[in-house]
Amino acid sequence: MSSLRIALVGNPNCGKTALFNLLTGSRQKVANYAGVTVERKEGRYTAPSGRIVDIADLPGAYSLDATSPDEAITRDICLGRYPGEVPPDLLVCVADATNLRLHLRFVLEVRKLGRPMVMALNMMDAAARRGIRVDVAALERELGIPVVETVAVKRGGGAALVERVDREVAAPPPELRDIDDLHAEVRRLLAATISMPARTAAIDDALDRVVLHPVWGLAILAVLMFFIFQSVFSWAEPLMEMIETGIASLGAWVTGALPDGPIKSLLADGIFAGLGSVLVFLPQILILFLFILVLEESGYLPRAAFLLDRLMFKVGLTGRAFIPLLSSFACAIPGIMATRSIPDPRDRLTTIFVAPLMTCSARLPVYTLLIAAFIPQRTVLGVFNLQGIVLFALYVAGIASALAVAFVMKRFRRDKSEHALLMELPSYRVPNARDVALGLWERAKTFLKRVGGIILALTVLLWFLSSFPAPPEGATGPAIDYSFAGRIGRWLEVFFAPIGFNWQICIALIPGLAAREVAVAALGTVYAMSGSDDTVAAQLGPLIANEWTLATALSLLVWYIFAPQCLSTLAVIRRETNSWRNVGIATGYLFALAYLASFVTYQVARALT
């Protein structure tokens, strides 16, 4: 029997993706549509008849009159004119039974295309709980297409759809009489087929009164964010240590049998060190995404965006940028990945550009090293610790510069047209474990496959630069000093001297390209020490306290507020914007800001001390 190709279409928040997960389980492939960064989800299942059904989950759309890249793709695939995509044999238009006023309009819009289609009346369980009754037979008759009830969050809740699709010969439905006013038609359909006691769920009204309250709402948001951050850092800590020691001992075990030489060095210092520096962030990223997914599934995310939109809009961002920017405090990679929830391309790009300015956790080792070495332990104003204040100031400086950069981008961009918020606040829902688990798995895979590959390749390249050529016979200095990286560091010193960086720092910045905190270990190597990161940092502190001036230390701290040299961030910008030009802009402006700020800091500090 020939296979069937179906596509799920529907409004955002209609439960389309949950239905997709229910039908396909883990047999799904997530990629991008060619040339754009819109997620392309495809899976398959076997129908009772034995027929293979290929199923695509098209991006959610409010209308075929597209206003975002996501909607344009859904439109083009429904019309069967998206280049490189086989048009689906059957469209399954998913509608939320509790939100038919909105969703039926889109069903009618798709219906007017005259393509073979089935309507899935989803969330029938929630509708039943609210006393909403739908006359399915009448709806079928009026629409002239099969209508089936589904409950995407229940095992077996898609059986009726599977059975119907299996039976459906993909024939175009009867010609629909001409409808000019879709809204009038929706009203007629609602009146004829649906009885609904109340327009909204009482629980939503009650929750929104608290969650969107000007005072309580903001307080809840603050507590929630604080809790998430505590968890990201404290829960991830033991896992990160496990991964670090695990990879280190695996590396030692694998390389232990090898004779000393370039191959051993490549494995130990290149591949295992590189893998370690990537994998160590996985726990943080997964915990962060777990929270984001739960907030997203529950319907809270748009509420957070609602509360903060005004503030973010003032500086040229959107309320929707809040969560991606917050995630960037853990790491810019999940932050930039999370900007996919911003449908407007301009808002999304601005968010991507400022995300690297949020102080990611990889900068902390550098901050702690420098603060411990140069900022005295002193109590200020009776209660505050001076070191704590400096650390806090560095975080604030990151946020302030992000807002400033967004504001400048807003002032200077050519497209000054109004970009809408127009955001639906869906009903609250209890997150579904399967959907959260699948989402988490998907993100972990993306992170490891795409980002991990690039980082690993770069680490190997950096290992090569730092290891070759080997020091000559009878050399006295550290090996890295004689390598390509050492030479590059020496050249760079000329350029970085005005901001107070000595050649050791310049060399350390090169391996710091792979991951910012590697700079600490690299400084240790340059100062010819051995040991783990922690002991390096412990001994390195007093050493640099003697060797560097305060001006140099402050300059390096300020440099790390901007820290343009994170290749993984640049790699993910490339992937998420599909443009080298944007990578160039981001690198350029971050580098310019870092240099300028460090220059001012160094010169002022030197004049004062």
Added chain:
Amino acid sequence: MSNVRLSELSPGANAIVAHVEATNPSDPIARRLSDLGFVAGEPVKLVASGPIGADPLLVQIGFTRFALRRSEAARVHVDVSEAC
């Protein structure tokens, strides 16, 4: 029958949509508002407003709630007296 803009309602107020005003002939925001159900005769309710500058607005239309910035809500003209 008094015609005001949706952005001028106070929280909790009910009204009936009169029409959506496009700021220019190809105003995508006005078109989208219509697609979302802001069409003549449809009951709307201003449910809440944001904590800072009372912006954005939370508007109930049909069975759905939308967050609209004030400038977006200003495109929607509503009749207040007809609503109950």
